[in-house]
Amino acid sequence: MSIPKRVRVQAASERASVSNLELFFDLVFVYAMTQVTDLFAHDTSAVNLLRSVLVSGVLWWCWVGYSWLGNIVRADEGVIKVGMFVAMGATFIVALTIPEAFDDIPGGLSGPVMFAVGYFVVRVVHLALFWVVSREDPQLRGQLVKWVPSIVISTTLLLIASQTEGTVQTLLWLAALAGDYIGTMLAGEDWRLRSPSHFAERHGLIVIVALGESIVSIGIGVAALPISWPIIVATMLGLAISGLLWWAYFDVTSIAVEHALDQADGARQIKIARNSYTFGHLPLVIAVIGLSLGLKKVLSYVGDEHHHKLGDALYGIPLFSLYGGVVLYLLALVFFKWYAVRTVTVPRLVAAVVLVALTPLAAALPALVSLGILTAVTIALIAYETTKFADPREQIRHGSNE
Structure with missing residues (x-):
């Protein structure tokens, strides 16, 4: 039949x-x-x-x-x-x-x-x-x-x-x-x-979905609060971090891994798909969820004058989620690329170590300042990679069109 x-x-x-x-x-x-x-x-x-x-x-x-x-x-x-x-x-x-x-x-x-x-x-x-x-x-x-x-x-x-x-x-x-x-x-x-x-x-789209959820968390966190300069600054910093993490994934890394996946065959191709994508993307998603919580807490600290003062520090699990979310995201990206391409992105490892070292300092500073430091380190990382590896970046992004 x-x-x-x-x-x-x-x-x-x-x-x-x-x-x-x-x-x-x-x-x-x-x-x-x-x-x-x-x-x-x-x-x-x-x-x-x-x-x-x-x-x-x-x-x-x-x-x-x-x-x-x-x-x-x-x-x-x-x-x-x-x-x-x-x-x-x-x-x-x-x-x-x-x-x-x-x-x-x-x-x-x-x-x-x-x-x-x-x-x-x-x-x-x-x-x-x-x-x-x-x-x-x-x-x-x-x-x-x-x-x-x-x-x-x-x-x-x-x-x-x-x-x-x-x-x-x-x-x-x-x-x-x-x-x-x-x-x-x-x-x-x-x-x-x-x-x-x-x-x-x-898998790239699910990363965008996760990063989009972090932006939603920022918006929801201040939706019921009167607009103020601290809220504007915090939301811009939060949006900047989400954008920088997007850059870290999509500018070069995702393209390089996709090329490796496309060029591999047999069991090697399946292993890249399974380990770099199926297994390797879960930490990325968890990292962004943690970041979302941290951003949400920062916004509540800078905007809710009834429960917090502007100079209050973020500490404990919320601070761990904020800084740890970015650290986990960077480490997951290092593994994502390493397994497929067999190259270690050293600047991202260094940035992760720097953020871990700065976490105790961040716990003693106002929440908005801690968010600013996190944003500054992430900007420095992306700026360094973009300039230091300009030629390889150009080759990966546009070499096939030449």
């Missing part, structure tokens, strides 16, 4: 671009990241920091599987399109339940259970769609079979975690994420990557 055209899958082209449906799919993650930032901002304890990181890891795994799927077949055609919408709905439920993913709010359904069920649906739909795609590809089908245990382990552990609390619950979450990551690593490199350009673009 022939398969109706309306439900058939359509292979993606080797130079495919990200589809509108995939962009629509990403909108759910804009909301989800906002929810994580709010979860973190609500309680800036070390325990809640760990919980926020764990939630980010689960959300990332909801997203990343569909980036591989959309690279093999068109996400906006046939049964894949239907599956994408189902996954989008389940992911939105996951996002809605983030505030009670660990501690259930009295009344209604159990938040931890609904979070786990939503995650289970996202993973099952993804596996089912990949199973359909691999029906005429024995190698890919075999890869899926080797990958199934990681799905079973992670989803089962999260479901069990929804029935527990405290330290046991946190440990089960850690085990669930470890099952996903280790299971994916052990499953091998028999995946398919049809379009390196699509894959790189897909």
Whole structure:
């Protein structure tokens, strides 16, 4: 019996671009990241920091599987399109339940259970769609079979975690994420990557989504406050940092890694896709979420005269998130490029060390000054790289057009 055209899958082209449906799919993650930032901002304890990181890891795994799927077949055609919408709905439920993913709010359904069920649906739909795609590809089908245990382990552990609390619950979450990551690593490199350009673009867009969420956090943080010069200065500094982090990723690094991904083949190409992108981009997203919290707290310090004075210092987890977010972002970019290109971006390592060294000083200075120092160091890094490596930068960005 022939398969109706309306439900058939359509292979993606080797130079495919990200589809509108995939962009629509990403909108759910804009909301989800906002929810994580709010979860973190609500309680800036070390325990809640760990919980926020764990939630980010689960959300990332909801997203990343569909980036591989959309690279093999068109996400906006046939049964894949239907599956994408189902996954989008389940992911939105996951996002809605983030505030009670660990501690259930009295009344209604159990938040931890609904979070786990939503995650289970996202993973099952993804596996089912990949199973359909691999029906005429024995190698890919075999890869899926080797990958199934990681799905079973992670989803089962999260479901069990929804029935527990405290330290046991946190440990089960850690085990669930470890099952996903280790299971994916052990499953091998028999995946398919049809379009390196699509894959790189897909991950670049999620970085933009994360950086956009940091800007949203800045706006939300001052929306209810009367405009003032400290608020204007703080928002411009926050926007500058987001723009500089965009520059650090997109100006050269993403292009160089995309070239390496495109030129590699076989197992090496799959390893770059998995390690530089699938694994390597999670720290980038977590870093921006941490930065968002730090920026939000700085804005509250400089704008809310009822609770803070302009000279109050940012300290503890909020300061760690602000400076640590940029440090983690730079280190993640160093790994992202190193694994693919095998070159270490030394200035970024130096900038990360400088920021770590400056953190104790920042804790003793007004929050706005601390933000200014962070911005100054980041500006200095980008300015140095742009001038010092002008010729290689030109070659990477425009050499193919000569």
